[in-house]
Amino acid sequence: MSNAIVPADQRFKILRGTFDRSKASIAKALPKHFDAERLLRIALAAASRNPRLLECTPQSILMATIQAGMLGLEPETPLGLAYLVPYQNRSKNCYEAQFIPGYRGLVKPAHQSGVVSQVRSRVVYSGDVFDVEYGITEKLKHTPSFDDSTERKVVAVYAVAEFKDGPPQFEVMTFSQIESIRARSKSGSSGPWVTDWVEMGRKTVLRRLCKSLPLTTELAGALDAQARAEGGDAPDYGELVTVFAEEDGDRQLGDGAGNQTASGSLKASLANAAGKVAAEAAAQG
Secondary structure: OOHHHOOHHHHHHHHHHHHHHHHHHHHHHOOOOOOHHHHHHHHHHHHHHOHHHHOOOHHHHHHHHHHHHHOOOOEOOOOOOEEEEEEEEOOOOEEEEEEEEOHHHHHHHHHOOOOEEEEEEEEEEOOOEEEEEOOOOOEEEEEOOOOOOOOOOEEEEEEEEEEOOOOOEEEEEEHHHHHHHHHHOOOOOOOHHHHOHHHHHHHHHHHHHHOOOOOOHHHHHHHHHHHHHHHOOOOOOOOOOOEOOOHHHOOEOOOHHHHHHHHHHHHHHHHHHHHHHHHHHHHOO
16 A cells, blocks of 8 residues: 555654664664664654655655764754755655755764865855966965955866875866756756755765765765665665564564564675775876
């Protein structure tokens, strides 16, 4: 039975039951400093606020929440670390939740590498003084104009990473380059690309910079999730073992042993993302 035709209060009850049954196993998969109960409460609150998210399959909401937690990111909070985004899976004729990192959800794991001291991204507008030099010694200088008398257009967006040792590293993208990425995104004509273009532009160039930074498992996992979301691909949960309970339309993770295997498989999937991202960065030069 389609989740969409189940009354909202019943869908919420099913989701809460799915979370409760999986709580112990989720705790084993999360970082030690992460509170599984808090993470699940946040996800439940997000589903109660977003009718479309509540229409997603309970298992997909659970998996997206686990993935965010394993990367050390609390979803759907004012911090903007990560989001649980509904998307329509046409092959399954249902809505599924997808974990997508926010701008700060890329900055946080970049800092956790231990070699990056600061990461930031800024927007260049018409009227600003902006100079970039490439070569043996690369330079970037941005002097913003604070003249608000005329409408200022976005010219470029850049991201800079400063290291504890060594010179800084930066990435610059023009407005048209970012627009070409937006055009390829499955959500390019709606959502934050329409309401918060500047933040999406900053995240886009930051994501490109992060590919060349020292990769942690968390950063690689966040980059892989973002790439899949932009490309319209389904989330990758690796060989996550699941057992579906058909009663009352609910879907849940399996028993204790199965759940532990699932946790290990998801950890392996996130680790494999590091190799994928590194290979993609090498291919791009």
